[in-house]
């Protein structure tokens with residue numbers, strides 16, 4: 001069986017999903033989980049795009065030991081230099097350079113002639129080769145490029161030092177037959193193609209990203225690119241978990257295998273969903289809530305007689321287990337620590353103590369603590385910096401009545417440690433809280449999105465709120481969880497504002513304003 005290398009781009013193309021903005025701690029947490037999931041390569045980000053992105057890529061390069069860490073760069077010396085600064089610490093640093101090759105992109109976006117595109121691509125690959133051994137060149141919008149031109153530029157960038165050639169379907173336009181033919185054409189028409197690996201990178205604009213990726217594999221691609229839960233620019237990227245399971249379940253027709261650890265799918269998917277705030281649709285293949293649910297009588301009858309009647313994938317294969325809760329109000333730190341590890345978390349002593357305290361507080365008001373609750377609690381503890389100066393909620397009270405004006409009274413500490421208290425009103429309880437927080441913070445804040453989910457079932461389930469704020473013109477998402485929906489709403493607001501001021505270039509402004 002041919003081995004297919006998996007290049008995960010959740011942290012780069014996935015983060016390009018509108019509204020998604022991961023901070024360094026969140027990116028590291030996802031990177032560690034991708035390593036556990038068994039990806040061969042992970043694209044940690046686009047180092048030249050911002051200072052915080054640079055810092056995140058550098059931190060991931062230093063952390064990850066069992067996958068190659070890659071960063072994206074335009075065909076520009078400054079992007080390449082910046083990528084090297086961040087990636088040099090990686091065990092196996094890689095560079096991903098892209099330049100568009102389609103007539104539409106060359107003419108309108110780059111405003112370069114085809115000859116100039118070839119020259120720039122070759123010069124920049126040769127320049128990068130002075131630093132990086134492994135260089136992937138992506139011919140952006142390959143699927144809308146002229147085939148002969150694509151073959152010419154490919155041959156030349158291989159000569160210049162590229163080790164992987166990626167042929168992206170950047171706008172999700174191609175079909176499986178066309179995309180397969182593109183890979184065949186390149187194999188047959190680029191004389192030095194045997195020196196490199198061919199990679200597929202598909203977008204889902206027409207809902208064909210996974211099918212197109214598999215067509216590429218059948219026609220010579222030995223690397224596939226995609227994201228967890230299929231997140232990414234516009235309609236997203238090919239969903240890695242769907243490809244991995246399709247190759248496994250239909251191995252009789254697809255004799256290929258990856259190194260992905262299938263029973264890490266659920267955890268990886270949950271983590272990415274939680275940290276990006278992008279909810280997985282219930283009917284999503286492989287990992288949606290309904291993928292293993294059976295509603296109709298005839299199906300349920302079949303399932304009871306033999307699960308294979310209506311299930312081609314077992315929940316266990318993708319890591320979905322019944323919660324085996326053993327923790328409760330009377331559990332001690334040892335049992336808690338064991339359980340934390342079994343859920344895949346490695347916490348420092350300081351974080352473990354913090355998590356244990358949060359767990360104990362939760363047991364005071366919630367009868368049953370499920371693995372889902374713990375996952376939420378631990379993800380919050382692991383990805384929220386305790387050291388950075390920030391706003392912290394001290395207490396709050398909301399008065400609501402159908403004939404009264406909803407009023408919130410909030411006490412908080414600002415990043416300088418000063419205690420602030422204020423009351424404010426709104427048309428509803430959440431608005432009263434948000435108006436009061438905004439007034440306390442003296443910032444210009446607009447609410448762009450607000451969503452609430454329950455973690456698990458039951459009246460005492462945790463509430464999880466995801467929001468997007470515009471703070472002084474800077475858009476940032478945030479999340480908060482608590483047993484009470486209003487408290488979760490307040491935490492989400494404060495989390496979002498704190499994340500804005502954790503951006504290196506904005507910190508100064510915040511402290512100057514205090």
Ligand SMILES: CC(=O)SCCNC(=O)CCNC(=O)[C@H](O)C(C)(C)COP(=O)(O)OP(=O)(O)OC[C@H]1O[C@@H](n2cnc3c(N)ncnc32)[C@H](O)[C@@H]1OP(=O)(O)O
Pocket residue numbers: 013016046048049050073074075076098099100109110111140170233
């Ligand atoms: C298909 C993809 O997903 S590609 C990756 C897309 N991802 C992103 O864009 C996210 C990160 N991007 C950013 O933060 C910003 O766009 C930056 C920092 C990279 C650049 O910002 P700015 O300098 O303000 O430029 P802006 O984004 O407005 O325009 C892009 C410029 O790069 C040029 N460019 C685009 N692709 C390439 C390339 N592969 N190589 C060289 N130049 C390129 C464009 O032609 C344009 O140049 P111009 O300013 O001379 O017209």
Ligand SMILES: CC(C)C(=O)C(=O)O
Pocket residue numbers: 013072098138140141166168169170171201203
């Ligand atoms: C940078 C390239 C690979 C890309 O993301 C695309 O073409 O979609």
